Every structure is written in C-alpha cells, then in structure tokens.
Amino acid sequence: MEKKNAREMDFTNYLKEYPDQTGYFGEFGGAYLPPELIPAFKEVNEAYQTICHSARFISELRRIRKEFQGRPTPVYHCERLSKSLGTTQIYLKREDLNHTGAHKLNHCMGEGLLAKYMGKKKLIAETGAGQHGVALATAAAFFGLECEIHMGEVDIAKQAPNVARMKLLGAKVVPVSHGLKTLKEAVDSAFQAYLADHENSIYCIGSVVGPHPFPAMVRDFQMVVGKEAREQFLEMTGYLPDAVVAAVGGGSNAMGIFSGFLADPVKIYGVEPMGTGHELGQHAASMTYGSKGIMHGFESMMLKDDMGEPAPVYSVASGLDYPSVGPEHAFLNQIGRVKYDYVMDDEAIDAFFALSRLEGIIPAIESSHALAYAIKLAKTENPGFVLVNLSGRGDKDMDFVLENYGDRL
Numbered sequence: 001m002e003k004k005n006a007r008e009m010d011f012t013n014y015l016k017e018y019p020d021q022t023g024y025f026g027e028f029g030g031a032y033l034p035p036e037l038i039p040a041f042k043e044v045n046e047a048y049q050t051i052c053h054s055a056r057f058i059s060e061l062r063r064i065r066k067e068f069q070g071r072p073t074p075v076y077h078c079e080r081l082s083k084s085l086g087t088t089q090i091y092l093k094r095e096d097l098n099h100t101g102a103h104k105l106n107h108c109m110g111e112g113l114l115a116k117y118m119g120k121k122k123l124i125a126e127t128g129a130g131q132h133g134v135a136l137a138t139a140a141a142f143f144g145l146e147c148e149i150h151m152g153e154v155d156i157a158k159q160a161p162n163v164a165r166m167k168l169l170g171a172k173v174v175p176v177s178h179g180l181k182t183l184k185e186a187v188d189s190a191f192q193a194y195l196a197d198h199e200n201s202i203y204c205i206g207s208v209v210g211p212h213p214f215p216a217m218v219r220d221f222q223m224v225v226g227k228e229a230r231e232q233f234l235e236m237t238g239y240l241p242d243a244v245v246a247a248v249g250g251g252s253n254a255m256g257i258f259s260g261f262l263a264d265p266v267k268i269y270g271v272e273p274m275g276t277g278h279e280l281g282q283h284a285a286s287m288t289y290g291s292k293g294i295m296h297g298f299e300s301m302m303l304k305d306d307m308g309e310p311a312p313v314y315s316v317a318s319g320l321d322y323p324s325v326g327p328e329h330a331f332l333n334q335i336g337r338v339k340y341d342y343v344m345d346d347e348a349i350d351a352f353f354a355l356s357r358l359e360g361i362i363p364a365i366e367s368s369h370a371l372a373y374a375i376k377l378a379k380t381e382n383p384g385f386v387l388v389n390l391s392g393r394g395d396k397d398m399d400f401v402l403e404n405y406g407d408r409l
C-alpha cells in the first residue's frame with residue numbers, strides 16, 4: 001500500500017473515508033477472528049452500517065445524551081492554572097461531568113442502543129479496573145438489558161467500589177479464576193461466553209480497539225466530544241485552539257476529541273503512560289516502544305514479550321495500562337497527523353494535585369496524563385491555547401493518591 005503523508009492528505013472527508021470497508025486505517029486494523037465468530041461480527045457490522053444512517057437511531061441517541069447523560073459537557077478555561085504557567089491558556093473539555101464521571105458512557109450508550117435495535121437481550125464484556133464494566137452496566141440498566149461482566153478475581157478484590165456499582169446496576173459479575181486472574185483472562189472468558197451465546201447477546205468493546213467494526217463504531221460514538229468541543233471553543237474565544245491534547249490508553253477519549261480537529265490547522269498530541277521508567281514492564285507506551293503486530297483481533301502497534309505475546313504493562317492509571325493501541329492511532333502516527341508522546345507517573349500525579357488545588361477539579365489519573373503534558377508544553381514552548389480532554393473525574397483515585405503520594409500535599 002502507498003504510504004500517505006499528513007501534509008499531502010486532505011482531511012475534509014477523512015472520517016467518511018477511514019476505515020475502509022474491511023476496517024483498515026492504512027495498514028492497521030482489520031478483523032482477525034476465530035472462524036466461529038466471523039458471522040457474529042459480520043452481523044454487528046451490518047446492523048451498525050444500517051443503523052448509523054437511521055434518523056430514528058440518531059435522534060434517540062441525541063435524546064439520551066441530552067436527558068440521561070447531561071450532554072453537552074462544558075468547556076472550561078483554567079484561569080488560575082494558566083496564570084501559574086505564564087502565557088499558555090489551558091482549557092478543559094469536561095467529560096468528567098458526563099453521567100458516571102467519564103467519557104466511557106458515550107460509547108456504552110451507543111452500543112446499548114445498537115443491541116436494542118438488533119433485538120439482543122444481553123450485553124457481555126470484560127473489565128479490568130471496572131470502569132468499562134460500570135459504564136456498560138449503566139447502559140444495560142437504562143435499556144432494560146441483561147449485563148454480564150467478566151472480571152479477574154485479583155481485580156475484583158482490588159476494585160470493590162466498582163464491583164458494588166455493577167451489582168447495584170443489576171449486572172452479573174463473573175469472577176475469572178484461572179491464570180493471573182486479571183484482564184487478559186477476563187477477555188478470554190468474555191469471548192467464550194459470547195461464542196456460546198451470540199444469538200442473544202452482543203460483545204461490547206470498551207475502547208477503539210478490537211476487531212472491525214469496533215474501532216470505527218466506538219470512534220463514531222465518541223465523536224460527539226470533539227464536535228461539541230470545537231463549537232464551544234470557537235464560541236468562547238472566537239478562535240480554534242492551537243493544540244489539542246488527550247491521554248491514550250486504547251484511545252477512545254482521544255479519538256473522540258481528535259476527530260473534531262483533524263481537518264483544522266491544530267496541533268494534536270496523544271499522551272501515553274511511561275509509568276516508572278523506560279524498561280519493558282515499567283510502562284504502557286505502545287506507540288513509543290511497540291512494534292507492529294496482531295492481538296485481540298486487530299493489527300496495530302503493540303508491546304510484545306520475547307515470545308511475541310502481549311507484554312506485561314504498568315501505569316499508575318489502571319485505565320491506561322493496555323499493551324496495544326487503537327489501529328486509527330497507529331495510522332495517525334504513521335502519517336504524522338498526531339504526535340504521540342508520553343509522561344511519567346510522577347508528572348501525572350503532580351498534575352492531579354495542581355488541578356485539584358488550583359481549579360477545584362479532581363481529575364482521573366488517566367486524564368491527569370493529558371493535563372501533565374499540556375503543562376509540560378507550556379514550560380518548554382509557547383503552545384498558545386491548549387484544549388485538554390479531561391476524560392474523567394478522580395473520585396475513584398483519591399484514596400490511592402493520598403495513601404501513596406499524600407506527602408506531596
């Protein structure tokens with residue numbers, strides 16, 4: 001395939017042209033599935049391709065976003081934080097104010113509505129830290145669907161509040177007790193359950209990852225973030241931002257906000273977690289240190305161990321510790337439209353304290369990575385107006401931060 005360069009590319013119709021029919025963004029993406037699951041993903045893809053053009057589906061999703069989720073979420077100018085930095089002006093897209101406290105509900109409500117239109121009775125997924133599980137359980141409760149969340153026993157023990165939330169919302173939490181009893185085993189277990197019952201259920205992926213059509217579909221459901229933010233920013237300031245910044249785990253909140261600005265003369269930055277250091281196992285910087293490969297049903301950049309298997313990863317933000325990244329990010333990196341860079345655990349924690357103290361907003365540690373990068377830009381160059389996607393609120397992280405970093409207060 002001919003390699004493209006962002007400077008020669010016209011992004012006006014980009015979102016319609018990518019991915020292609022088979023789910024590729026350039027050389028990344030696709031659907032690598034066991035033969036038994038090919039019909040199930042084909043059914044989801046066909047249903048989505050039809051439904052996403054249906055006026056009824058679109059207007060129902062709009063109503064849900066407004067009345068249930070509380071959209072649009074505001075854009076906020078951080079005056080005190082900006083003043084402490086000099087001339088850079090930092091703005092936040094407040095996804096922390098979306099119902100359930102993060103951007104994840106944007107795609108979970110879309111997936112739930114799709115399930116309902118397809119006549120499915122059950123939503124199935126895995127969860128690591130429980131954030132995706134809680135958002136999906138919320139969608140299931142809203143639509144009156146069953147919900148089955150697979151979760152490693154180690155994670156269940158660590159994430160008691162999220163397990164309680166899922167149960168209150170009516171979800172069945174399935175403990176996974178083999179192997180390391182964490183996310184990887186939970187993925188396998190959820191896939192098995194889906195394989196056994198794909199007539200009645202739909203597998204709901206929690207980011208812009210997985211086999212086609214999920215990277216495209218989850219991006220489409222998150223696009224509302226970028227669309228709102230662009231209009232709001234123009235209305236507030238009369239200008240477009242100079243730079244847009246988001247944290248990248250799988251990459252859904254980032255694709256959401258990036259999509260609004262790809263066709264504009266705006267610098268775009270994706271921020272990966274470099275954890276405690278640059279050695280394999282100390283970080284989850286799949287773009288910075290990964291290589292091309294296939295895992296979890298799609299082709300992208302990934303961190304591999306000696307055997308070529310997904311490598312162990314770490315980040316202080318459990319929502320960012322994924323050994324790969326959405327295929328669209330791998331593409332946007334390759335063509336040079338988005339710059340991917342990183343911050344360390346420590347820098348994210350400093351940003352967490354700064355935003356809490358200076359603006360009265362306690363951010364998720366995931367979102368603190370994006371903010372930390374904006375602060376770093378402000379100190380090293382003069383980036384002008386910077387719009388940061390504040391993907392979630394930090395209530396879930398408060399105890400952990402005080403226990404481990406309380407001496408920095």
Ligand SMILES: *Cc1c(COP(=O)(O)O)cnc(C)c1O
Nearest residue numbers: 207249250251252253319366392
């Ligand atoms: C899950 C999560 C993330 C990371 O997921 P993406 O798909 O990369 O957006 C980021 N921020 C918050 C608050 C999360 O819950």
